[in-house]
Amino acid sequence: MTLKYSFLFPILFLTVVAFGQPEITHKINKKEIKYFFETGAAIDIKRIKYKGAARAIGLFEDDHSIFNMDSGLVMSSGAVKKIGQENKSQGTSSFNWKKGSKQLDKIANTKTKDAATIEITFVPEKDFISFNFVFGSEEYPEYVKSGFNDAFAFILVSPGNKNTNLAVIPDTEDVIAVNSVNYLKNQEYYVNNSKLQFNLVDDLKIDTSFFWQGNKKYAVVITYNIEAAIMDDPKIPVEFDGFTKLLQAKSAVVPGKRHKLIITIADAGDRIYDSGVLIEAGSFNASADEDFKYGALAFDTNYYYTIDTILVDSIPEEKAVIPPTCSDTLIDLYYNTDDFQLSQDDQEAILAVLESLDKSFQYNVLIESYTDEEGSISYNKRLSINRSKVPLTFLEKQDSSFLLSLEAEGKGIDPNQKHSKAEKRRTTIRFICVGE
Secondary structure, three states: OEEEOOOOOOOOOOOOOOOOOOEEEEOOOHHHHHHHHHOOOOEEEEEEEEEOOHHHEEEEEOOOOOOOOOEEEEEEOOOHHHHHOOOOOOOOOOOOOOOOOHHHHHHHOOOEEEEEEEEEEEEEOOOEEEEEEEEEEOOOOOOOOOOOOOEEEEEEEEOOOEEEEOOEOOOOOOEOOOOOOOOOOOHHHEEEOOOOOHHHHOOOOOOEEEEEEOOEEEEEEEEOOOOOOOOOOOOOOOOOOEEEOOEEEEEEOOOOOOEEEEEEEEEEOOOOOOEEEEEEOOOOEEEOOOOOOOOHHHHOOOOOOEEEEEEEEEOOOOOOOOOOOOOOEEEEEEOOOOOOOOOHHHHHHHHHHHHHOOOOOEEEEEEEEEEOOOOOHHHHHHHHHHHHHHHHHHHHOOOOOOEEEEEEEEEEEOOOOOOOHHHHOEEEEEEEEEEO
8 A cells, every 4th residue: 555645844845956968869670679678577668660751760878867867768749869959949940852641630620741660560478568768749739739840659569459649648538749739738747848938837837835833934835846947948958848747648458469650750741840759768658557667756755846845034032922823634545446444554654643633623534445347346446445554443442532533434446537556545634624
């Protein structure tokens, strides 16, 4: 079982550091491409085909992990070598004079040009596949909300000839493109690397709230990495004017059966303003766990955004007359499939919350438990009831006279379609303050 909970505490803003540039090797051959995809786990590569310009595909190494990847494969609608240069142009363009992609014509809703396409025939050994990637473009930020919307796709062709595009925004079916991930939309997945014009700055949404703790005032700032180049020159030494954070493409597959993965990128509507996609080395894997993560995504649960709590003001204690605040506290516990027991970490997390509560107030406790949609309705109802009873019993054993009531309910299957299966397998414990 894993858990997610948060306490407010002061931390420092990170300063922008100097990066080295990624080293990119282009004009790689089919054997090198095949070897790249074979470095993952539990996938048998049967065949590799590449169609596009020789300079539109390559390998990269990056000791500074600018894209949160140390190495990988890179494809472009222009020249991949240019991605690794300083960002001195807002419209870097390379013309490969190649045809577009029929698949991308449909996605972009316009004629595409200069396509680079890999077709991988493979046999997975387990139930799910995934890989990590970053999409970047010179179309940022000027052509956000315009008709110039370079396209890319990861099209999985499953047995029965079913086609699914895996290049989508996490927990949605929305295709990733310049118009869908940018400084205005889905900001948590976007990194800005170009000076934004002043009339665009007002559109930015950086969430800030304030609270008092004792005689000290804190600001809680949610940061989406879009502010780094609002007023200044680009901070990151890559050509992209903007790019996504490291994302995961994933899908269920049929073990032992042949599948095809088509990785393709192209200019949409014209041949100018290059875009590119980078895939992390070693991340193309098959797993029995739908929620399997690789690389940076495996250990950084707050990767898509940061919440910084900053001390902004204080009142001398002898002058401070700040009444205690009656506030609610929430903790979420997450489970593996079919599990409902509390781990040692879960128990310690609950005890930490109890310790943090202001004992001058009293609280009602509401425990609600959920499951994913796997299994029958009746089974999941019983499982969710068990997931609510165990923390209830644990809380009843604690010395907690300040808890007025304890209520637990097994809610069954989580109806929220935006939650992943891992997020659905959870128990939420709310400590609701009711006053002195």
